[in-house]
Amino acid sequence: MLELALDASRGSFHLRVECRFTSEWTVIFGPSGSGKSTLLRQLAGLDRPLRGRIALDEHLLTDTNRGIYVQPGRRHTALVAQQPALFPHLSVTANVAYGLAALDKQSRTARVEQMLELVDARDLAKRRPQSLSGGEAQRVALARALAPLPRLLLLDEPFAALDGAASDALLQRLQNWVSGNRIQTVLATHDATDAFATGAEVSLLREGCLVAQGPADEALASERARLLGRIGST
Amino acid sequence: MDWQALTLTLKLASITTLILLAVAVPLAALLVLGRWRWLSALEALAALPLVLPPTVLGFFLLVLLGPRTAFGRGIIALLGHPLAFSFSGLVVGSVIYSLPFAVQPIVAGFAAVETSLVDAARLLGASSSRLVLSLMVPLARRSILAAAVLCFLHTVGEFGVVLMLGGDIPGATRTLSIVLYNQVENFDYAAANRTAAILLALSVTALAAIYIGNRPHGGRRA
Numbered sequence: 001m002l003e004l005a006l007d008a009s010r011g012s013f014h015l016r017v018e019c020r021f022t023s024e025w026t027v028i029f030g031p032s033g034s035g036k037s038t039l040l041r042q043l044a045g046l047d048r049p050l051r052g053r054i055a056l057d058e059h060l061l062t063d064t065n066r067g068i069y070v071q072p073g074r075r076h077t078a079l080v081a082q083q084p085a086l087f088p089h090l091s092v093t094a095n096v097a098y099g100l101a102a103l104d105k106q107s108r109t110a111r112v113e114q115m116l117e118l119v120d121a122r123d124l125a126k127r128r129p130q131s132l133s134g135g136e137a138q139r140v141a142l143a144r145a146l147a148p149l150p151r152l153l154l155l156d157e158p159f160a161a162l163d164g165a166a167s168d169a170l171l172q173r174l175q176n177w178v179s180g181n182r183i184q185t186v187l188a189t190h191d192a193t194d195a196f197a198t199g200a201e202v203s204l205l206r207e208g209c210l211v212a213q214g215p216a217d218e219a220l221a222s223e224r225a226r227l228l229g230r231i232g233s234t
Numbered sequence: 235m236d237w238q239a240l241t242l243t244l245k246l247a248s249i250t251t252l253i254l255l256a257v258a259v260p261l262a263a264l265l266v267l268g269r270w271r272w273l274s275a276l277e278a279l280a281a282l283p284l285v286l287p288p289t290v291l292g293f294f295l296l297v298l299l300g301p302r303t304a305f306g307r308g309i310i311a312l313l314g315h316p317l318a319f320s321f322s323g324l325v326v327g328s329v330i331y332s333l334p335f336a337v338q339p340i341v342a343g344f345a346a347v348e349t350s351l352v353d354a355a356r357l358l359g360a361s362s363s364r365l366v367l368s369l370m371v372p373l374a375r376r377s378i379l380a381a382a383v384l385c386f387l388h389t390v391g392e393f394g395v396v397l398m399l400g401g402d403i404p405g406a407t408r409t410l411s412i413v414l415y416n417q418v419e420n421f422d423y424a425a426a427n428r429t430a431a432i433l434l435a436l437s438v439t440a441l442a443a444i445y446i447g448n449r450p451h452g453g454r455r456a
Binding site: 044046071072073074077078079081083085087088089098099101102144145148 | 348350351353354355356357358359360361364368369372373
């Protein structure tokens with residue numbers, strides 16, 4: 001379970017969110033600029049809030065009142081953003097192995113192979129990031145993020161570079177895998193089909209505030225009405 | 235040709251460059267990655283030798299390292315001899331004098347590493363030292379090469395600090411710049427021309443190495 005109460009700013013943008021994600025797979029839905037990436041960066045610990053608290057199960061990650069702030073690398077949290085951010089001087093294998101420094105060589109090799117298999121990228125193992133297509137780079141970035149077996153997986157529109165069929169297949173495989181490994185996942189998207197496709201609990205974010213939370217059809221009803229209203233008024 | 239001075243100059247420049255790289259890489263990483271407010275003051279201090287006249291810097295070091303200060307007396311007690319007018323003293327002076335030439339290109343190289351890559355490494359659990367060594371140093375290797383060449387050349391051509399702090403002791407502190415100065419003072423322009431030509435050749439060769447190393451494959455418009 002992920003609990004958060006945050007008051008944060010990034011540049012001139014202000015985010016004020018208080019919620020609890022109880023299901024293992026949660027979708028944060030919102031238009032561009034609604035604060036999805038800002039929220040994910042807060043959860044990952046890449047930015048600090050002005051005030052607030054983040055707790056994952058029994059682990060307190062941030063609590064400004066008590067001066068608690070767990071560094072990003074100690075949160076057991078992975079973030080896959082729209083830009084894959086692969087290390088350009090390392091091979092695909094070395095990229096995926098980067099977060100596995102604590103494992104011995106044999107375990108590391110096995111884990112890298114397992115992750116590349118999961119994202120259907122075994123044939124890319126020896127390639128350099130510069131030679132990968134956008135979709136291939138995204139899959140490798142996902143494998144790299146999953147390799148250390150995080151407790152919290154944050155996905156910031158990570159399938160944008162994949163075509164529809166490939167995206168659906170990967171999403172399905174990913175959902176099965178995180179469910180099997182009990183990894184709490186938060187997927188941020190501005191695509192309503194992602195929100196409906198996963199059948200997950202959806203939180204609707206608008207202008208830095210959480211305005212609805214629940215099953216996709218309920219949470220997105222107000223957004224649907226708002227959009228229809230806008231179409232009707234033009 | 236004063237081979238002794240040439241050897242001493244190259245030795246001084248090589249040692250200074252190695253020490254500066256060892257100091258400047260962590261210092262530049264601190265300046266780029268650190269969040270402390272006083273880092274701006276540290277950055278200004280590291281850049282000070284850029285604007286300070288070399289003779290002034292040499293004078294300060296001469297006083298600081300001499301027997302008039304507690305620091306200088308401590309150094310003398312530790313080493314058994316003063317640092318001023320010795321090769322070791324020249325190394326200290328050269329390191330301080332060329333510090334900005336090492337720090338500034340490396341800071342620029344580290345700052346150019348994309349934030350998303352740094353964030354990714356942090357999320358994957360990289361410690362600060364691993365972040366610097368496994369990510370920033372390889373990605374900023376051209377800036378580090380440029381810093382090394384600049385420091386080497388700057389030390390080769392150093393005059394004011396060398397004269398103030400080291401004087402003109404053959405085999406210990408007499409570098410090519412001092413030799414050139416002596417030759418001009420003695421109106422031996424033929425010898426001065428040869429010494430100047432060697433200094434010029436060193437500079438052109440090293441700068442060419444930087445530009446060749448930094449030139450993208452296929453040209454700048456590739």
